[in-house]
Amino acid sequence: MTSTRCAVCKYFRRRCPPECIFAPYFPADNPQKFAYVHRFYGASNISKMLEELPVHLRAKAIESLCYEAKCRMQDPVYGCVRIISSLHQELHLAQSQLAKTQAEIALLNACVGVVEPTPSSSESLVQQNGIDHGLDNASDIWFY
């Protein structure tokens, strides 16, 4: 019954049981997906991580592990931490630039006799400062 084994059971050359914990996330036609996570986490740790999660969250966990593993493959030193670092820098730059342009607007508004800031410029700093790293809707999470 080789054709019905998942990628993990195929890799380990073992029978794929009907309730195999890997089967829904590692289909036989995509062995590379398992290869990525297996290289860094190992099948045993992935199995433990899956067992600790409710079934409806397991696919998302595997996708995020695959993403991290791909990043680690491309950058063995920093992995996806490099992306976090880079995004922090970009965000800092964008926010600094935004503060500058808002200051320019305040000056220009004064020049044209409009003392009060426009609604969009007054909202922007509040929006920038009000965000934390949590997401209200976890299903919207970005992977790739």
Place this chain on the structure above:
Amino acid sequence: MTSTRCAVCKYFRRRCPPECIFAPYFPADNPQKFAYVHRFYGASNISKMLEELPVHLRAKAIESLCYEAKCRMQDPVYGCVRIISSLHQELHLAQSQLAKTQAEIALLNACVGVVEPTPSSSESLVQQNGIDHGLDNASDIWFY
């Protein structure tokens, strides 16, 4: 010679050899550091990752692995991918806000008779669009 064992050799209750690959990064007085990465990656995979890197990059690799492991501990579904997703959203918001304020500046400049955009506003979009996720200086990377 128990007191001279690193955290990894202590965990596995084995002798810590003089050239132990783990010893420089997992001192005995910080067993939690190894516990984080061991839980998700396993000692064998960590050893393999270290062996594939030049010695001067190994400490940075261990720090980034610890960071990812801590994130995965806090968020078993998304790990540090949630942070990447959140930063992407914040960056998108900041850049949208920046584009709006730049449009306001252009309008206000026209009102005060300054047709050309100011240097800072004309530079900003170029700066925003010109950044990729690579870092010129890897030693500046952000971890915590």
